[in-house]
Amino acid sequence: MRLAKVRGTVVSTVKDDSLMGIKLLLIQLISDSGDLQEDCEVAVDMVGAGIGEWVLVSRGSAARQQQRHNQKPIDAAIVAIIDTVSLDTGLLYDKREDFR
Amino acid sequence: MRLAKVRGTVVSTVKDDSLMGIKLLLIQLISDSGDLQEDCEVAVDMVGAGIGEWVLVSRGSAARQQQRHNQKPIDAAIVAIIDTVSLDTGLLYDKREDFR
Amino acid sequence: MRLAKVRGTVVSTVKDDSLMGIKLLLIQLISDSGDLQEDCEVAVDMVGAGIGEWVLVSRGSAARQQQRHNQKPIDAAIVAIIDTVSLDTGLLYDKREDFR
Amino acid sequence: MRLAKVRGTVVSTVKDDSLMGIKLLLIQLISDSGDLQEDCEVAVDMVGAGIGEWVLVSRGSAARQQQRHNQKPIDAAIVAIIDTVSLDTGLLYDKREDFR
Amino acid sequence: MRLAKVRGTVVSTVKDDSLMGIKLLLIQLISDSGDLQEDCEVAVDMVGAGIGEWVLVSRGSAARQQQRHNQKPIDAAIVAIIDTVSLDTGLLYDKREDFR
Numbered sequence: 001m002r003l004a005k006v007r008g009t010v011v012s013t014v015k016d017d018s019l020m021g022i023k024l025l026l027i028q029l030i031s032d033s034g035d036l037q038e039d040c041e042v043a044v045d046m047v048g049a050g051i052g053e054w055v056l057v058s059r060g061s062a063a064r065q066q067q068r069h070n071q072k073p074i075d076a077a078i079v080a081i082i083d084t085v086s087l088d089t090g091l092l093y094d095k096r097e098d099f100r
Numbered sequence: 101m102r103l104a105k106v107r108g109t110v111v112s113t114v115k116d117d118s119l120m121g122i123k124l125l126l127i128q129l130i131s132d133s134g135d136l137q138e139d140c141e142v143a144v145d146m147v148g149a150g151i152g153e154w155v156l157v158s159r160g161s162a163a164r165q166q167q168r169h170n171q172k173p174i175d176a177a178i179v180a181i182i183d184t185v186s187l188d189t190g191l192l193y194d195k196r197e198d199f200r
Numbered sequence: 201m202r203l204a205k206v207r208g209t210v211v212s213t214v215k216d217d218s219l220m221g222i223k224l225l226l227i228q229l230i231s232d233s234g235d236l237q238e239d240c241e242v243a244v245d246m247v248g249a250g251i252g253e254w255v256l257v258s259r260g261s262a263a264r265q266q267q268r269h270n271q272k273p274i275d276a277a278i279v280a281i282i283d284t285v286s287l288d289t290g291l292l293y294d295k296r297e298d299f300r
Numbered sequence: 301m302r303l304a305k306v307r308g309t310v311v312s313t314v315k316d317d318s319l320m321g322i323k324l325l326l327i328q329l330i331s332d333s334g335d336l337q338e339d340c341e342v343a344v345d346m347v348g349a350g351i352g353e354w355v356l357v358s359r360g361s362a363a364r365q366q367q368r369h370n371q372k373p374i375d376a377a378i379v380a381i382i383d384t385v386s387l388d389t390g391l392l393y394d395k396r397e398d399f400r
Numbered sequence: 401m402r403l404a405k406v407r408g409t410v411v412s413t414v415k416d417d418s419l420m421g422i423k424l425l426l427i428q429l430i431s432d433s434g435d436l437q438e439d440c441e442v443a444v445d446m447v448g449a450g451i452g453e454w455v456l457v458s459r460g461s462a463a464r465q466q467q468r469h470n471q472k473p474i475d476a477a478i479v480a481i482i483d484t485v486s487l488d489t490g491l492l493y494d495k496r497e498d499f500r
Contacts, residue, residue, distance in 0.1 A: 001324075001342040001376055003310075007132070008187040010103075012156065014147055015180030016166070024101075024156070026185060026192075028132055032307070032328055032340040040132040042101040042156055046373070047314050051188050056312065056324070056342055061161050061361050062375035066316065073146070073179045075162035076101055079373045080315030085326060087308035088351050092326075107232070108287040110203075112256065114247055115280030116266070124201075124256070126285060126292075128232055140232040142201040142256055151288050161261050173246070173279045175262035176201055207432070208487035210403075212456060214447055215480035216466065224401075224456070226485060226492075228432055240432040242401040242456060251488050261461050273446070273479045275462035276401055301424075301442040301476055303410075332407070332428055332440040346473070347414050356412060356424070356442055361461050362475035366416065379473045380415030385426060387408035388451050392426075 003030040003085065003093075004057045006049050006078075010042050018072040025049060025078060027057060034092050043076040044069065054093055056080040103130040103185065103193075104157045106149050106178075110142050118172040125149060125178060127157060134192050143176040144169065154193055156180040203230040203285065204257045206249050206278075210242050218272045225249060225278060227257060234292050243276040244269065254293055256280040303330040303385065303393075304357045306349050306378075310342050318372040325349060325378060327357060334392050343376040344369065354393055356380040403430040403485065403493075404457045406449050406478075410442050418472040425449060425478060427457060434492050443476040444469065454493055456480035 004027040012024070023045040029037045041057070046066060049055045055078045063077035064070055085092040104127040112124070123145040129137045141157070146166060149155045155178045163177035164170055185192040204227040212224070223245040229237045241257070246266060249255045255278045263277035264270055285292040304327040312324070323345040328336045341357070346366060349355045355378045363377035364370055385392040404427040412424070423445040429437045441457070446466060449455050455478045463477035464470055485492040 001374065003326075003340065003342060008185060008192070010156070010185050011183045012180040013183055015156070016146055018165070019180060026103075026187065030340075031338050032336075036132075037339075038131050039137075040103065040130075042103060046316055056310070056315070058373045058375045060375050062364070062373045064162070064165075065318070065364070065371050065373040071165050073158045073162045073165040073177055074101065075158045075160050077373055080312040080319060083311045083313055085308060085310050087326065092308065108285060108292070110256070110285050111283045112280040113283055115256070116246055118265070119280060126203075126287065136232075138231050139237075140203065140230075142203060164262070164265075171265050173258045173262045173265040173277055174201065175258045175260050208485060208492070210456070210485050211483045212480040213483055215456070216446055218465070219480060226403075226487065236432075238431050238433075239437075240403065240430075242403060264462070264465075271465050273458045273462045273465040273477055274401065275458045275460050301474065303426075303440065303442060330440075331438050332436075337439075346416055356410070356415070358473045358475045360475050362464070362473045365418070365464075365471050365473040377473055380412040380419060383411045383413055385408060385410050387426065392408065 001056045001058050003082065004028060004055055005030060005036060006051050006053050006055055007040065008051065016073055041076055043078050044074050045078045047078055047081055049078050049081055054082040056082060101156045101158050103182065104128060104155055105130060105136060106151050106153050106155055107140065108151065116173055141176055143178050144174050145178050147178055147181055149178050149181050154182040156182060201256045201258050204228060204255055205230060205236060206251050206253050206255055207240065208251065216273055227255065241276055243278050244274050245278045247278055247281055249278050249281050254282040256282060301356045301358050303382065304328060304355055305330060305336060306351050306353050306355055307340065308351065316373055341376055343378050344374050345378045347378055347381055349378050349381050354382040356382060401456045401458050404428060404455055405430060405436060406451050406453050406455055407440065408451065416473055427455065441476055443478050444474050445478050447478055447481055449478050449481055454482040456482060
């Protein structure tokens, strides 16, 4: 899985029927120093994530393991909202710092 | 999934039988600043996308989730046409701006 | 899928039994400007592609969708020979130009 | 699989139900010279790995082969703790050197 | 599949039970000019490959197609030992040259 930051939302009217009612979020991957990387991806939100939060993103067939997403053409999903990331060199991220 | 722009079409006569009648579009991935990236890919169109439109591309086995594409040797599909992409810093893309 | 150019052939005597009789071609991926990229890959030929031709390559489990390749340890296949690639800015490739 | 070093831990309260009770470790991939690469990933620990250890990481559907992880939305797992890595040019890593 | 050179061996005592008795080799991917690339990977040996040999590596679920590796958490396998790689511009590799 990858650490990512929720950057925005993606809206689409014309889409595969199975994607109706799914929340699509724009995310940016995070490097080991906590910086945002250039590539952005779009992931299905499974946990009610909000803009600015750090999340865990699963890609590939992992995104279709939940029964209700089983046969949808999706390849990335937000599967957790991060509380803290602790490195051997100290705390990389603490949600309470970001959102107080 | 990735944001991408439809750049062109790919025509092939000699191909795997299961690919007959499938529309193949050339797409280019889009970065977080809205720029086109160097790599281009070819994706099966599932939603009637047109040249110049921003679309959502699913890759890997996700591209074969639709029943009629189930056993085809494809690894990328256009699954949605994008209306808007909204970032925390403002609107990154609005289809009505591009196509009016 | 990716656009690629067939660059050569790979011969192997000691290999997984299931790979007997399979034609392995060396391919190089093609960028949006039509240039060859540095990485080379090896793909199973499903369509009778020849050296120098532009082809369409499917990767991952997509390469095993044909019944006769179903349980082989392969992760890339040439699934089509390209006739033309048309961009919004003009023709990127025309097989008749290359092979006349 | 990739060689990686365990760098830290990731804690999450709000997550997909199937991820309850799973230990998530932050890992960094290792290059051929033994250096850490910039990208970090999050993997499910299957073998009791500790901070600082070199481990083997499997990605994609490989991470879901253990029966108890079968239908979880995970795409990376630590499947082994490395004792030694021997190159033709000498020993790249010896756990006893690192942890004595 | 990718061309790779076998660079060394990886030894692990603490590992997923299903990996007992499997030979793990360190490999380095090869570019179109025959040079080694920076990233190294670890692959399960299926064909008795030796240090210094050029091999063919399959990744992803392709590595689990052999019945005895079916449910193991592995994502890369050496599936062939290369004899020759011939490019349109000449011979890139000949095993007899390397090992005489």
